[in-house]
Structure formats: C-alpha cells, structure tokens
Amino acid sequence: MRPDDPFFFDPNLPTPQFRSPEEAQQVLDLLVELMAEAGIDPETIYAFKTTGGLLPSETAFTPDQESDWNAAVREYQEKLQRNKPQ
Helix, strand or coil: CCCCCCCCECCCCCCCCECCHHHHHHHHHHHHHHHHHCCCCHHHHHHHHHCCCCCCCCCCCCHHHHHHHHHHHHHHHHHHHHHCCC
C-alpha cells in the first residue's frame, strides 16, 4: 500500500486519504463478485466478506485475524448444516 495507490487512496484528493467506508464496501462487494466468477469456494468468499477482506496468504494472520477467519468459516459451515435437506 503506497500513497499513490488508487485502490486504497482517493486519487482525486491532493493528499493521500483513504477512500470512504462506502467506497471501501463497494470494492469489497466487487472483489466478492470477482472471486465467485473465478471459482473461489463459497466458504472462502463468505469468510472474506464476513471478516471485511481478510484472505489467507503467505504472510501469517495475526492471532486476532486468524480467530476472526476461523469463526467465519465455522459460521459458514454451521449455516450449511442448518440448511442441509434431511
């Protein structure tokens, strides 16, 4: 992330400022759509969206991030079990 990165910072402002929360949500929504189109599994997409954009990578999560990710995955799996036809 650099000050001239238009993904994170508003390029129309004279000094680097993060985009508004509304714009950030629009970006997350777009990424979720692209992830689905790319065939990313629904569990990962759900956890990504639920955690506000966390995604496993080569760099480790902080303990709090890992806890949030795992909770989101468990929540997704529980929802699947509840909605599973009997």
